[in-house]
Amino acid sequence: MSGGAPVPVLDVRGLTVSVGGTTLVQDVSLTVAAGECVALVGASGSGKTVTARAALGLSAPEATVRVDRLAVAGLDVRGYSERRWRAVRGSRVGYVGQEALGALDPLRPVGREVADTLRLHTRMTAAERVEAVRHALSAVDLDPDTATDGRLAGTLSGGMRQRALIAAATIGAPALVVADEPTTALDAGVAVTVMEQLRTAQTAGAGLLVITHDLGLVAGWADRVVVVHDGRVVEEGPVASVFAAPEHEATRALVRAAEHGSTASRAGAEVAAVGDAVGDADAEAVGDADGDAVGDAVLVADGLRRAFGGLVAVDDVSFRLPRGRTLGVIGASGSGKTTLARVLLGLEAPDGGTVTLGGEPWVPLRERDRRHRRRRVTAVVQDPGATFDERWTVERVLADALSDGDARTARGALGARVDAALGQVGLGPALRGRSPRTLSGGQRQRLAIARALATDPEVIVLDEPVTALDATVQDAVLTLLERLRDSTGVAMVFVSHDLRAVRRVADDVLVVHGGRAVEHGPAAEVFERPSHPVTVRLLGAADRLAAGPDAGAA
Amino acid sequence: MSGIAEPRLQADASGAAGGRSERFRGGTLGPAGLVAAGVVAVAVLAAVWPALLGGGDPLAVHPERALQAPSWTAPFGTDESGRDVLARIVAGTRASLVVGVVATLVGGVAGVVLGVVAGLGGRAVDAVVGRVTEVAFALPLLLVALVVIAVTGPGPVPAMLAVGAATAPGYARIVRGLVRTARRSQVVETAVLLGRSPARIVLRHVLPAALWPVVAVATLGVGQAVVWASALSYLGVGTPPPAPEWGAMLADGRTYLQTAPWMSAFPGLAIVVLATAVTVLGRAVRRTGAVR
């Protein structure tokens, strides 16, 4: 922090926002000083985004906003009309939203989007604007020619888009930068770059407000933390002390999730499980972490290839998955791991190579020859909501899965099985009549897991199962997966770019880059002593993200 | 076990939060929908029981009372033969409603069949049907209708067939698009992963997803069909005189536009009101979620 009395670039006191009769945010107070990074942390629905948007005057039109004090960059913006707000937005406060995928107008050239703030708030000529945009783009490590070549957002990758958005938000040198979930859905390497860009704005003197559900993300980057829960601020203070001694239950859950994410590993968890599970028979079922009692291979992939046009997505990938073991497949976005998962599931026919299931051919194979064995391999995807027919209830989803497609309702014995399936994943029988679309993200994923287990499969393929969930919910679902894996002995293929998640559940790890398998081995080894430079880079990025900008000092 | 991390989870596990089936998301029709429903109800009543609403015989000719302005005895005035305009409008409701609904059914069913075939079939089938619908689109609706009527002769039934034939390609295109989208959806992919047979997937997931929205579109189509059928009558190729049909009444009223504007105003209003009501009602029903 700079010396002298820090000028707050954001000063909020007593903010209350309600929609209809529901209060979303109650009596929230928050300050951000110049050059300071404050993290606003909470689960989904806790009101953090609502708070941030109120600070920009961008609350939903039907919302009622009451506040005792609201000062942005020194201006008292209470009661500002829309017209006066427009002068403030972009010039005094910049906003980086969470949906990088859609936050750049897909029909407008990126260069123009970045130049907008200048066009709206300064009197620079077109040529001067172009120069400024070029400068801003190279500052975020993008090609400066983007300023004038008319290229569209669709030609940029997710990480590049987010960086362009940061350039667009900071080009006006605002005093306050608000970043709402800036690294969601980005893999660690890209996330580090994004955080670094934000850091640059901060060191240039701006105040930074980062909103996130993941305490682990900001632990290394923020100066102070403000925790919201159910619309209220429940705890705040310097990052280190909040981490060391969380007081509120919500904070404790966040800290727990963050710690599990960074330090947990398969071996570590097992030691903890054996210790905790007093008298728990499952403790005996916990297999061998060292890799000797391997068992025969339930899934064998050999030389898989898949290309789309000229682009090779999977290139000569082979592995063996022993019964009851979990294989983590890690790689950056675009490395081909999702295509690999789809090939394993038989959703795409590979251009070359085979997969056998329990010794019998599995891929490539005519669907009608494979259909009766489908029950042995099931899947859990990133966004389960779209996999549920919107007309079906929870009960029907499970009844259908348990009865191989015959039952629509679950009465009698089938009903008991549905309840048992729900209980197995931590859901209550009261949810039976609900539509899956009305469940929370975590509940939906649990339902998807229950559906995947319903047929008593030998292998479950999971493609980014927790990436779309809040940190605390991720923690809970991963815990569930660990427990289920131990109690049912099912083999899993866990595909993800999130190393923290893979570290928790995987026995063996396969590292994918550019469609090729560059490293393969027991998790403990790959994570402790990575041999391939790609693996080193991935691990390094994850560590950097957790540690923050002063990595050495951490 | 998860502690406070998922408070909603705990609340639901104890059954506190609402859990009725979300199928019929209740919701009211809204003020516009209610008004529209009322109008349609009146129209249906007029179609079923004309005597209840408009006094008099629609065909009764009273030359001595020709071209009278609206009055107590004839609230909508009389036409050139002394017939009561109100009575004719009420009597014409049945024809308009029936033609509108039947024409939409004809077009809808034909379109759905074509669309489903194109959507489920392979590339060749899709291409063929696609070309056919493109050709059908290339001909203006009225041209198709006129040609159909030229072949079959005028009358209410040919009018229904003509309008139905002309609107079928529109439905076909919509249904085809919906079927194709449904085929690629994650719901279908999940069903494949669960090992369901193609027939079951189509029946349980693809068709319902594609067909329910068509019902919503069809209610809008009824309004359009009413207008087009009236257009055919106006041109003299629909229901023959002296039957009370709104379009024909407008044609009759054309010559008396300056002297007896009520002959044209009220039938036209009737068309607009009925078609609008049906459209608004269809939209409101769709918004309640009962038909998604």
Added chain:
Amino acid sequence: MRREHRHASATWRGWVLWGLRRAAGGIGVLWAVATIVFVAIRLIPGDPALAILGGPGSQASAEAVAQVRHEYGLDRPVLVQYAVFLGRLASGHLGDSYAFRTPVATLLGQQLPVTLTLAVLGLVVAWVLAVVAAWWSTQRGRFAAALTGALSVTASVTPHFWLGSVLIVVFASALGWVPAVSDGTAGGWVLPVVTVAVPVAGYLAETVRDGVVDAQRSAFALAARSRGETRAGLFGRHLLRHAALPGIALSAWAFGSLVSGAVVVESVFALPGVGRALVTAVTQRDMPLVAGIALVSAATYVVVLAVADLVERVVDPRADGGRARRGGARAPRPGRGVAGAR
């Protein structure tokens, strides 16, 4: 992850190929239309020879009928007639109208420009009305939105023939601002164009409005506002483009609807267009004229589709027109909580 490429037609070769593809498709459509018309007319009851001689009421002798049949080739086998028909069309001969005894091409040459002008002007007016309605219903508060919505729905089901009469009574007879029927002046076009445009405007307004509302909820709209974009700027630079896309596709369909509307409107306003001729042609079984009209309208439709495609590419330079995102469910989505209180 695959990146979208710059539009393939951004090259000369791309455009030429596009043109060839459309031309080939267009010829296919025209051939199909010609065949359908041929078949349809054959199905119409009644003897064309009689129609040529003046209708079933004329007291034509058997020799006269036979002579006419021979003259017009009506006594040859069907397939031969079909071949001759196609051959003549391909060489540009549309034949002579039975009823008017003049070449169809000449007739259409006089009438087509009228109908096309009416349709094109109608489309332009409809678009203007639709954009204004979209602006009003999204930027001016609840009451304006409800009012515009109601007007749009009503407009879309307003019958032309009735609207035309009402407009004539109000603006021509009562107020005298414009002439009631076309008299060759520009003023004579006002009422017909408005009449034919209103129903289409109703549809377009709804579509464009829905598009604007959709776009308003998007992430890029929020991002633009967060930079201080003005309301007008947001509407003009961002929302309208996105909303226009479905409207452009609709316009192609709407053109057909406009031509159909022209048929009726030309009767009401006494415009010497193709529509008026069509009704008499069909009722009098004047096959060459019907065929000519059908073919011309099909050709127009093919051109309109091509133009719509062009315009769409200009408005949306993405290679796949956004279909990848609209259709695919596989794009990874960033985490979003249930409450989603954005």
